[in-house]
Every structure is written in structure tokens, then in C-alpha cells.
Amino acid sequence: VLGKGAGMISPNMATLLVFACTDAKLSPAAARKALATAVDGSFNRITVDGDMSTNDTVLLLASGAAGTPAIRTGSPEYARFAQALTSALAEVARLVVLDGEGARKCVQVTVEGARSDDEAQCAARGIAESMLCKAAFAGADPNWGRFVCAAGATGVTLDANAVDVVIGGVPVARAGKPIPAALRRAKARMQQREFQVLLRLRQGTGRGWMWTSDLTVDYVHFNAAYTT
């Protein structure tokens, strides 16, 4: 699997080029379904600048050169193939974020306990595309209130007095109340190249996630003078 792309990264499969090749033999339906599943669990979860590009492409080429029987949807082989393809694409998607313009970090934003998976994904995207949150990632600033605000601004069902926030495995807020003693440890986690920000909304069982970059001074320098 090969991928290219660094700016205008907010694929909705809208300048991202990805080519995945396999020697497995796949029925066309199985290939289409596995690719859709894998893209949903990888490239459609990443954002660098929230600016959708005009021509994102992910291609899956299955040669059948392995000489094994055709894999069809519904079979155990299909499930294994789809999972392997998702892992491979997810790895490349993560590298695209780390290779983003000015990016030094890849942050996984996860929202759990939303009313639905759609609400969870919407809240995760709200944080992942927020300039304020992305600047906090750049500065390793455990400003968890910012993350809750960005989630709330998306309009999802959220009770600020119910939310837990966990940064890099360190709980920094429980039921909307800060845990001040944890901030120093959370900041240290945010200085790593990759970490997770987790919000638990306690409204249901919906879950969603995004990978996003930090917003750095280099991003601004890079994009402030392009044409002229």
C-alpha cells in the first residue's frame, strides 16, 4: 500500500492518491466492500487542515496471482482480508497525517458514550478540525475544556457536567470536574509524537474517532505564501 498527500487533507475521498495491491483473488463485490470498509476505517478518519481536496483517490488492485480461490463477501476469508486491508490503509493514513504540512504530531481523537455513532463521529471531527484544539496539541497544552467546547459546538447531545476527558491515558476531568494534579502528566503525554484524546459523554453507546495533526507555526508559514 502506497499513499501520497500532505495538504488539503480532509478526505471524503475528495489530492490524496493511494494504491493498494494484493495478489489475492477477490470477487468484484468483495473487493468493493472491503475497500469501502477499509477507507471508512482509515482515510475518511483523517484531517490535517479540514480542507477537502478536489481529487482524493484510493485504488485497490487484486491480481489473483496467489492462485487461491476467489474470496467472496460473507466468508471467513473475506473478514480476514477486510481486516488486513483496513490495518494496512490505517497505517498509511496515520503516516499521511504525520507527514502533513507543518505537522509534528498525530492525535487520535476518540468520543465514546454519545447518543449514536454519528453523533460521536461528529463530535470527534469537531475537535479534530478545531484550530483552537489543534494549536493546543502543538503546544502540548492539556486544555481539556477546549476539547469539550469544540465537541459541544457541533450540536451533539452533551452534558458538560457528565463528560470525562482522558489525555494519553491520563484522566484530566471526571464528570466535568477538573483533576488539577493530573495536568502535568497529561502535558508530558501530549509532548509525544502520538497520543489519544478521549471524551466520554455518558449519553449512550455511540463511538467515533478521527486522526488529526497539530496546528503549528510551520503550517502557517508554509501556506501563507504559495502562489506568489
Add this chain to the structure above:
Amino acid sequence: VLGKGAGMISPNMATLLVFACTDAKLSPAAARKALATAVDGSFNRITVDGDMSTNDTVLLLASGAAGTPAIRTGSPEYARFAQALTSALAEVARLVVLDGEGARKCVQVTVEGARSDDEAQCAARGIAESMLCKAAFAGADPNWGRFVCAAGATGVTLDANAVDVVIGGVPVARAGKPIPAALRRAKARMQQREFQVLLRLRQGTGRGWMWTSDLTVDYVHFNAAYTT
């Protein structure tokens, strides 16, 4: 009229505090309607970082101390009052953008010829909230293709081969075709503190506009270290 606010500026009347006082006497209905009109033409058109704050407030206080008859909706006096209030609030809204975190510019993004006013406003907001476009404003980079992309990514009806782009009164693209000789003049306009970016979509008569700041290195510095 007094206003305060610099970060988390993307009001949907969601830490913006604005107080407008008048000695006119207004019927409660007229006061409510005039304020809604004025906010729609001012504070709901500005964005600094696209991050909605949790408690924006605009208050209108009408003392009646002027001793003039009560102004009621539908009257010529109402129309004059509503227009004056809109102008006053718009002036303060523009100053809030220029006072935004790290902001050095206030850019009016206008979209004309959309299929509807809603589509025009959606496209204008898409450009006004795009990190790529805002970085181009900071660098005075007349990267008009970026503006068209950001408008198109919102999903509004748009034909890239029909769009005109005008920067600070200088046409830089006509029907999707660049006017290279104009770029140097457009760049000079973008070095001013205030300028307009205008897109004509040629799909209808819808019109919308936003005021936005440029995305500067100072914005990132300011927001990368807040809590710790």
C-alpha cells in the same frame, strides 16, 4: 455600542459580550426585531477561529429618555432605527475581528450568484473558516483556486468553469480562467488591513458574506500554551 471578544469568535450568539444602548423609546416587538436584524447583519457574520464560544451575548437597552413616541415595527422610524443599529453593531463586529487573536486583517468574503442566499452564505463561511484560505490572507497570497475549492467543499452548487473571483476589486479569474497579469495588483490589495474577496458563482441570485481574520503565526503562538 460596546463589544468585547477576541478568541473563540464564531458567534451563533454562543464569550462575546456586546451592549447597545439607545435613548429611543421602542415597543418590545420592535426592539426584538431590530436586534435580530442587526445581529444577523453583524455578529453572526464574523469568524476568527471558527470555534463557537459558550456564552456570546448581545444586549440592547432602550431607555426612552429621548421622550419621543414609541417606535413600532413597520413604521419608517423602525426602518431607520434598525438600519442605524445594524451599522453600529457591524462596526463593532468588524473591530472584534481586527482585534482577534493574532489577527492583522479583516477580510470580507462575499459570494454572489449562488442558487440561494443560504448556499451563498454557506460558501462564504466555508472560505472564511478555511485554514488554508486564512493562511493565504495572512501571506497576501492571491491563491484564488483555494477560495473556489473551499467554497466547493461545502457542497453548494458550483461550476468551477463559471466562477469569477475578484480580490480587492481586482478580477483574478473570469469563468474559471486565471488572469495572471492581475496577480501582482491583487497581492498589493491583500497587503492592506481590510479587503474583499468576491466569488460570483453564476448559478442564481443568492448572496451571502462573512468577515474573517487572517491566520497568523501569532495565533498559533497565542493558543499553543494557555493552560500550562
